[in-house]
Amino acid sequence: MLDSYSIHTDLALEDKERFESDNVEISGVSVEEVYHKEKEIQITTVKILTENGAKVMRKPVGTYITMEAPNMAVPDEEYQTGIAEEVAEYLKEVLKLDKEDYTALVVGLGNRDVTPDALGPHVVEELRVTRHIIREYGKYAMDEKEAHMVSAIAPGVMAQTGMETSEIVKGIVEEIKPDFVIAIDALAARNTKRLNRTIQIADTGINPGSGVGNHREGITKETLGIPVIAIGIPTVVDAATIVRDTMENLLATIETSDKYEAINQLIAPHLYGMFVTPKDIDETIERLGSMIAEALNILFTKDIYC
């Protein structure tokens, strides 16, 4: 069979889909679907209940809530607020908060200089942090009477810091002792249709090998000693994945139909508006720009070339 174990997705929803064609129920995995008609959000809750389920799904035991909203990629502030409220509700449920006053640490993972990996840093930029205000003036200083202590950091990636992100977060957690961590990360999906249209909330934290930037060490309840909720949005598909997937579909249909027609049909709708580009395009583009500028600067300086 096709080397499908190497196809990676960060969405539990997509791991589950691998088995759907076979009509197989996976032991140790439960799936529940809800459609929120008014907001046009499809919510799928995948629970991995046993170690067997975890092995088959290649994800740790835990709860994975996926919210698919086709209009999420459209700029519409009101709709965006509607989804934000929904996300807030699910987070509240997953966090099972019982303390009156809590301290949260939000960690924005990823590299702010690589566009599709910059989701976490962008979230931290717009977050309303309050811990320093409440510590200084008390919680009545906040507009809302009962705000919590919110702190946040976008620590950068290992190539920028020389440190595992888990080391940095662990150090900070030990120092400021939050009640829980919310970690935001850009994800890799398998299906281009899900890019920028899907939010996954997982109570399993950040696990090795996940994310656009590929975390090497986990940021989890095991490593930190406090609950870690991960919020992710898929922003890329590995180029290998889309080729492989399309080919699998091709091979399935190839006997019965004209093969070139089949290829064209498989490609067209699916890949419209997508491009393939190297992971380091952001820094490369600046360097190449410098190089051409240098060429022109040389060209236009007569005494060098004449």
Next chain:
Amino acid sequence: MLDSYSIHTDLALEDKERFESDNVEISGVSVEEVYHKEKEIQITTVKILTENGAKVMRKPVGTYITMEAPNMAVPDEEYQTGIAEEVAEYLKEVLKLDKEDYTALVVGLGNRDVTPDALGPHVVEELRVTRHIIREYGKYAMDEKEAHMVSAIAPGVMAQTGMETSEIVKGIVEEIKPDFVIAIDALAARNTKRLNRTIQIADTGINPGSGVGNHREGITKETLGIPVIAIGIPTVVDAATIVRDTMENLLATIETSDKYEAINQLIAPHLYGMFVTPKDIDETIERLGSMIAEALNILFTKDIYC
């Protein structure tokens, strides 16, 4: 046959390669290859000489110089300067400058906010413009005694300006009357191996349908009345293209070998480090970041959710 006419590349070199497997010589097209050993640059000059050649190659009559330098993507300032010198030499040749003092207008095409399309704006940022200095103080004000008058603009794309780029450039050309235009643009290639490693210099200017951002109207000698030299570097491959190409290769080998093995071999080396992402990822990522920040801001404000 496979719908290959719809596969687009901005590199004349790659148009020519389509016919190589067939060992066909194309009438009206000449090809010349030089290898610059010391600098490890492969230089291919494709000349489209006749209208027939233009039709087969789907590019206008003219000269297309392609410089392939595998190390171009590696950050190495000295090597970069070496290539810059080479580019300057070829530009000088293509421009066939005979005026003692000339005025150049460099146009940086593309959208500075979409990373793989931002090559042109980056070049303009680092260009040494001199026209205003020479007009004010004379050319002896320059460090180099005989510098030319260089001007530059990065006009933005139609979705930002509401104007065809060609309209903007035409207006400026009529006002400042340069001797020629050099237009810089990010290109789409067909082969991922060429991304960020190839420079194309063409004396045909910018033609409709070319570039990452897909120009709708040309910027050419015909439209401006002065020579237009285009410098381009491929920064993306259409996602559809890589799927289609790999499948074509697959279908060619499928009879003789194990098909899954074939797929794995076709994919692996080629796509390593590449990702697929939507064309509007840069602005989308900021909007999605806002949305999640909003969700967390809602969550952490007790009087809204309690």
Next chain:
Amino acid sequence: MLDSYSIHTDLALEDKERFESDNVEISGVSVEEVYHKEKEIQITTVKILTENGAKVMRKPVGTYITMEAPNMAVPDEEYQTGIAEEVAEYLKEVLKLDKEDYTALVVGLGNRDVTPDALGPHVVEELRVTRHIIREYGKYAMDEKEAHMVSAIAPGVMAQTGMETSEIVKGIVEEIKPDFVIAIDALAARNTKRLNRTIQIADTGINPGSGVGNHREGITKETLGIPVIAIGIPTVVDAATIVRDTMENLLATIETSDKYEAINQLIAPHLYGMFVTPKDIDETIERLGSMIAEALNILFTKDIYC
């Protein structure tokens, strides 16, 4: 007398204030004040009616509407929309539009890489341009049934382009033939209390010597042949100005009171939260960052320093 003619402000309102202490009415200048209570906006309309008025005010004959809104600097989306509506109303009045369908060209002046000069480029970024859509699909393609054709450009400054901004704008105007130009620019004020809290709308266009970036040639009805409305917000005060102004006040009070006390009182409220920094701080800070990084890179590489 103190060399006050060299004190520059781009606000007609502040030119007028120079004469207030003297209780002088300036011949050829009319002033009208309105307070918009609900929105807390003070609107002052200065009309320079004669060449004598222009000479005294050091600004061309024309109408200058200044809207002062102390809360403008506070982030509050609703309040911001309120001011935006007010600005739109005044623009409509100043433009005296009588054509059913018009074409507008918005020009965002200034250098996007120098923060206090970047107002114009930011406006262009968020503007809804429509000319290309209406030309392609007709005006019924717009959500609003009767939208106008809007085009925009942020041409950069002369040090980036080698061209006078007026040359670029003139070329584009001749090509696309808009009915009028709206030019946005960051201004220099004399009073720090006005920074980021004041909008000036003038029907005189952009004049030589004005703006943070100091335009050398005008962009006016005279140079373009169509009306040019300038919208400006003061973002800086020349450092020399604040020193000089405070000293003038000091010298006025020095005879009657304790001089050190006087100095302290003059300085305190006025300058709180302000800093003095060189005009080129944005690019300098990057270069200095590189230099220190280089020092550390040298330090940490043992075989160079051991």
Next chain:
Amino acid sequence: MLDSYSIHTDLALEDKERFESDNVEISGVSVEEVYHKEKEIQITTVKILTENGAKVMRKPVGTYITMEAPNMAVPDEEYQTGIAEEVAEYLKEVLKLDKEDYTALVVGLGNRDVTPDALGPHVVEELRVTRHIIREYGKYAMDEKEAHMVSAIAPGVMAQTGMETSEIVKGIVEEIKPDFVIAIDALAARNTKRLNRTIQIADTGINPGSGVGNHREGITKETLGIPVIAIGIPTVVDAATIVRDTMENLLATIETSDKYEAINQLIAPHLYGMFVTPKDIDETIERLGSMIAEALNILFTKDIYC
């Protein structure tokens, strides 16, 4: 006397200068000056030796090395490398490293979104971090055979994180146990001539009240338990400071000379090319840009205003 205790400078050199006019030697403070002719660098070493010296100088006991290089603000890569080498030498001396292999943590203080405060984040961006590579592959993986383990973080400021920077650094230090910390910060000077032309290296770490961003808690050997070396470059002068200083000079000369002449002479050379702007100009400019864009969007949409 003038309320001079409230005039703040982060440069020990400038604290010392306050006493020079009086020809006073300060007990507990030693000063040594060296001029590096070839590189045109003036190096002043101020040592605060006693608590009395610390009180007079308003800075902790320790060594402050100031390197003044007038050409530092000029873009010249070779000269920059020359200064970088000099800085590396002094750092080596101050660090008194005796361990063969050490681990360094570089902390880039300041807010990357406020230009004059962004020095620290820029340094971290260009630093060659190695800790993760050496931990994974051993130190022989580095090009230089004996490189040290370098890690780095730009934690952001309290308004972004809700945490004291000292809390974050302390947590990370306890987790990764570096041998020392090098903290980079943008400073406030008293003399505009020093902006972007002066580097201060201090073995006293970062102290409360210092820096453009005003640290509230120290990052020092006392708080972290390991040596903390601070590297700073002054990028701003408080607006109040320049007014006050100029006025002091004015009052000193006012009896003997024409006072208006005196003012003009005091101001001119000193403040050329400087501007005064609010501390939050970077975010304000974006918001004001949005507001004007909104006004124009309203204006151009006929069915709202007609």
